[in-house]
Amino acid sequence: MSEDQITSPLIKALTQEMPNLINSFAIFGVSPSTSPNTPTPQIQELYKYPESYKFPLKAEQFIVPRNPTIIPLTNNEIFKEQPIRYITILPGEIESVLCVCIQQNEFLNITSDLINPTGLTTQLFSVKYYTQRTYCFTTTCPYFLALFPLLHYIAERSYRNKLEYFYSVVLRLTLLSPNACLNPIKPSLEAFIHLIFRIPQKQSNPLSFTIENNKYTFARSSPPLPLTPLSQAMSMVGDYSLIRLFCTMSVEEILNILSVMLCGMGVILISENISTATSCIFGLLSLFYPFSWPGIFIPYIPDELFEFYETPVPILCSGKYPPYQCRVNAYVQELDQSYLSFFMSKISRSFISLQPNGFTLPWRSELLKKLTDCINKYVPKRPTMYDREKFIEMMPAQRVIEFSTEVMKIMNECLYRRLENSVVNFCTEMKECSLENFIQQFPQKFNTVGALFMKKFVESQHFNVWWYQLGLNTLKIKSSSTK
Incomplete structure (x- = not known):
């Protein structure tokens, strides 16, 4: 099927060619300074790379479609739950972009090292609440089999550093000063983010990447x-x-x-x-x-x-x-x-x-x-x-x-392929066939059940676009991508 004319915002979001695989990285969620008693916590942009990137208007509503909550922590097992992975599209006035997201549970007042690399204080351990924060890439390339592992590495690595320190204090395995921090890793994380931002969007082969001396290969089909x-x-x-x-x-x-x-x-x-x-x-x-x-x-x-x-x-x-x-x-x-x-x-x-x-x-x-x-x-x-x-x-x-x-x-x-062959053969037999005549005559070739489907099918907008892309209105049949 020909793709000469691509006008849909959805298709643009899936096919727009950009220099790099990833456009931006960001963290959205509830600010650590939010009061636990806030009835409707606000979604905020907590971190963004690069800082010059501009999200579409109201992007946070689509990145975090479910309102975040602040809940008292009753069981630390909540942090062992698998993060939620999902994909969305951020609609813009001119163009749209894909957004690959990972949402995980975090302490309200303990954030990623990317947001706050400073030390934890003893005040953080008095009353414990948890909330949800979302880590996301924007992209115009739906290479999800590579994007999710890369995003998961950043989300897991940047928060586990703080979580490990929290548990070390709570369990009294190490007694550090109140303002101490366990191996702040913001510089190394940002170096990694900068590195993956250089990955080109066009990948002729499956992407291979080395993380902490471990080589990962992300498969893709041909x-x-x-x-x-x-x-x-x-x-x-x-x-x-x-x-x-x-x-x-x-x-x-x-x-x-x-x-x-x-x-x-x-x-x-x-x-x-x-x-x-x-x-x-x-x-x-x-x-x-x-x-x-x-x-x-x-x-x-x-x-x-x-x-x-x-x-x-x-x-x-x-x-x-x-x-x-x-x-x-x-x-x-x-x-x-x-x-x-x-x-x-x-x-x-x-x-x-x-x-x-x-x-x-x-x-x-x-x-x-x-x-x-x-x-x-x-x-x-x-x-x-x-x-x-x-x-x-x-x-x-x-x-x-x-x-x-x-x-x-x-x-x-x-x-x-059968649908295409049926349509092309019918038009070839008719010699001259306008779309209006085709819509009236083509469904009559089928039995009652098939005719009901075909009538709705040929009247649809996507069939109308397909008809002209194939050149059936002039019988200049173009090569189809339905292989």
Whole structure:
């Protein structure tokens, strides 16, 4: 499929070429000087590198979509919980950027060495509270398999230094002066950050990197020819997100949602788990390729922006249940649905959907069988939400990439290539066929079930764009990227 005209802010965010892999690094969260009794703690920018970088307006709402909390510490085990990983997009007036985030629990009054490299005082240990702080990279390259390990290293290293010192004082293993600090590491951390900021965005080979004498190689797939900025970007998005999508939802649910998207309708995924929800949203986006999502795209709706659910424009997003009933122009699917929420019909009480559930995909049976076989090959048993991320992290990166490559191969062979061939052959037979005539005549080729899907499909905005990109209006058929 040709990509001559790329105008969508989403596509620009995925394909804009910049000199380096990473644009900025920042830490957002509650300031250590905030009172524990503050009813609504404010999100602040606590650290930024480089200092000259300017975030889009209201970026903190998208970087930290869930309001932070300040909670009394009752158990130190809270700091052993795995950080939450998620991806979002920061919308700007001119262009948008990707934002890769890691959120971890931290003491309210103990911050990263990057924020406050000075010593801890005995006053910090009187009453203990914890909150959530978010470490993030902005980028225009969705090389998530490399970005998350690099970000995790910075987040873990910069805070563990303070945490180790805290425990040494609390456990009285070492008695230092009240203003002492254990091996301040801000200079070495900033040297590391400066080093990774020099990594070029264009990577012809998998990225290799040495951290503290340990060499790490971050795998990536090779997209099929012809190579385009969008095909390379979607390949990297799929490497990270497809395994998480298929570990979260059943194949039947995924195909149902894909049919809704191909018919030009919106999709809203509901989940309290930001990591799960955003991974699934990006997984659906990669499954939708070679088409480009034409509507609004918000990986996770911030708590203050629930009105986005009610937009009349097709929207692809995730978020938690709104505090009031919404009338939505989208198909709503709850992730990790519990028996209680199903029994209480929580979706129907929170959303009034103005759209049908979608239509049956053509060649659905074959797709269902081949994708199910692929799942059984790579994921013998779908893990629970609690074990999902741990299960995926234990998988070798190359095997994760093999899974995404095989899934996209099945989608292209069993769906997208057949759709393209059907459209091109019909236009060739008709000799002269305007888009208006095509929309009226093409669905009649199919049986009743197929005709319902095809009618919605060819009337959609993404099909309209695809039609002109292929040159079907003049029968100058261009080479397609659906290989």
